[in-house]
Amino acid sequence: MPELPEVEVVRRGLARWAAGRPVSGVEVLDARSTRRHDGGPAAFESQLTGRRLTAPERRGKYLWVPLAAPGGMALVAHLGMSGQLLISSPETPAQRHLRIRVLLEDPVGQGPDAPDAEPALELRFVDQRIFGGLFLDPLVPSADRADQLLPASVAHIARDPLDPYFDADSVHVRLRARKTGIKRALLDQGLVSGIGNIYADEALWRARLHYARPTETLNRGESARLLAAVRDVMEDALSQGGTSFDSLYVNVNGESGYFERSLNVYGQAGRPCPRCAAEHRDTVIVKDRFMNRSSAYCPRCQPVPRRARW
Ligand SMILES: [Zn+2]
Structure with a gap:
């Protein structure tokens, strides 16, 4: 997709x-x-x-x-x-x-x-x-x-994090008001658009946040860190897209090179967490069932919150 x-x-x-x-x-x-x-x-x-x-x-x-x-x-x-x-x-x-x-x-x-x-x-x-x-x-x-x-x-779709008029402060206020798990909120196209399962998991890993973190407990700094991580993941994917427009061929099939080279957690269950490995710790990425799909995360970098909203 x-x-x-x-x-x-x-x-x-x-x-x-x-x-x-x-x-x-x-x-x-x-x-x-x-x-x-x-x-x-x-x-x-x-x-x-x-x-x-x-x-x-x-x-x-x-x-x-x-x-x-x-x-x-x-x-x-x-x-x-x-x-x-x-x-x-x-x-x-x-x-x-x-x-x-x-x-x-x-x-x-x-x-x-x-x-x-x-x-x-x-x-x-x-x-x-x-x-x-x-x-x-x-x-x-x-x-x-x-x-x-x-x-x-x-008209009902919210601005995405790459939009020049994207307003991280107003998203933070609306995130907290949702009182839901952070990943559910990220996938809600009326709050922030353009984030699918892959980008949600990768951004949460970069921001060191667990997907079931209650949105009302996020402070402004954590929201900003998370939204910046979403933007970074998307920009990385864009820069690695590798599509040449000179080939007279425009294509979308959900299989950019990004998916093969740069995933840290999505599809990586059972493999070592790259960040933990760099710190000489052996932590294995785990995968939970989530909204008919899955959520992958590092249990050390992204510990389960005390009051989780699954
Ligand atoms: Zn880790």
Whole structure:
């Protein structure tokens, strides 16, 4: 499942290859992939055709491309469990689970026969499990900044830690008010967005906090340390993403190189804690069942709190 860093890689790829291009054709190959669009696949095709894509934006794991005026609309990509956005040449053979093709003309719209026109490209939505999809959504003002527009379907999502307007102090106040376990709070997209299971476990390990720590016991310094750890983990993942935008290929599949090289606790149960090992202590990472998933932590670096909120 794609997490924030993977979605950000896709956003950057779209910014490089798709922004500024007019849509000259849309083909929905599987109606289920436009089920969030009012009016279904035919309306999606006709409403998107002829519009121009602008610079893509992201909040948490939510990605959208505002359309140039008129109308205040955005093309929203919901990647779900297995959704991928690919940029390819229109001649590239269809991928096995190709659901939607969006033909993009050259950015200045001077037509394919103009001497310095860039070649047409195709934005493709590929989705094996069909939990994701594309749809058009009206833009509405953000709750905390009236000058910032975002799709109506994203309006309830909180800012993520990489957002320039992310406010760690206000998150701290709201964290304490939740009176829940810290990891449950981190996974709540209405409080902080973009944190999935992997990034929660890795950030809690870096901040030396146990996942069942009651949020109301966190002081301002601990909250700041935790949110900084979340940001660091995400930035590390981004810097190790290794995706080359020159390859004319934008992809998200939840398998960046980060997952192989840099995990300290997630998926590491039974292995030594790297921090303890550096201090010549043998502590083994353990894994608990948690919200139908799991939580991995170091029992020495992240001791179970006396009053835990599981
Ligand atoms: Zn440790």
